[in-house]
Amino acid sequence: QLQLQESGPGLVKPSETLSLTCIVSGGSISSSSFYWGWIRQPPGKGLEWIGSIFYSGSTYYNPSLKSRVTMSLDTSKKQFSLKLTSVTAADTAVYYCARLYCSGANCFATRPHLDVWGKGTTVTVSA
C-alpha cells in the first residue's frame, strides 16, 4: 500500500528557505498516471494547493506562490521535494505531500484528484 512521509525542519527563520522532502514507499513514483504534490494548511484555516510535479520533472504551481516555489523529484530515491523561499509568518502551516491521480496524455488536466496523503508535517516560521 502506497505511503507518503514528509520530513524537514519544523522551524524556519523569516526570509529563509523552507525545504521539505516526501518519501514514497509501497509504490512507484515513475508512473504516468500520477503527479506528486504539496498542500498546506495554516493553523485553523483551510487547505491550499502549492504545486505538483510529474516524474519527468513537469511542474504546475499555484499562481499566488509560483515566484517562491520550486519542486523537484528524484526517481532513484523515490522522493520529491519542495522549496519555498523568502518565508514569512504567513507560511506557518501543516504541509502535506500527496499523490495526484490523473489520466491521459495531458495528465494533470484530466481527472486530477489527491488520492493518497501523507500525515503532514508542521512548519513554523519564527525568529
Place this chain on the structure above:
Amino acid sequence: QSALTQPASVSGSPGQSITISCTGTSSDVGAYNYVSWYQQHPGKAPKLMIYDVSTRPSGVSDRFSGSKSGNTASLTISGLQAEDEAEYYCSSYTSSNSLVFGGGTKLTVL
C-alpha cells in the same frame, strides 16, 4: 485564484441527510467535471471521498454522493452518523492549470 465558496458550517441529526455546497466560477467548477471532496478529522490528513464530481473511491460509504449544476457542486451525506462529524473541503481543477480548494465546511452531528 480565489477559493471556492462553501458554507462555514452545517449540522444534522443522526440518520438525517445534509448537503454541502461548493460554488466556483465558469473557469473551474463550471468548466470541468473535476470536482473532488475531502473529509478531514481534527489533527488528521484529508481523505478523498468523491472525485470527478460523483465517483466514490473504493472503500468510501455509499452514503456519500456528489453532484454538480452549473458553477455549484454539492456533497450529500445520507444517514448521518457520528463519525461523519468532520471538516469537508471541495476542490476543482481550473483553467489556469491549477487546483483550488474551498474554504471548508464544518459538519456537526447533533
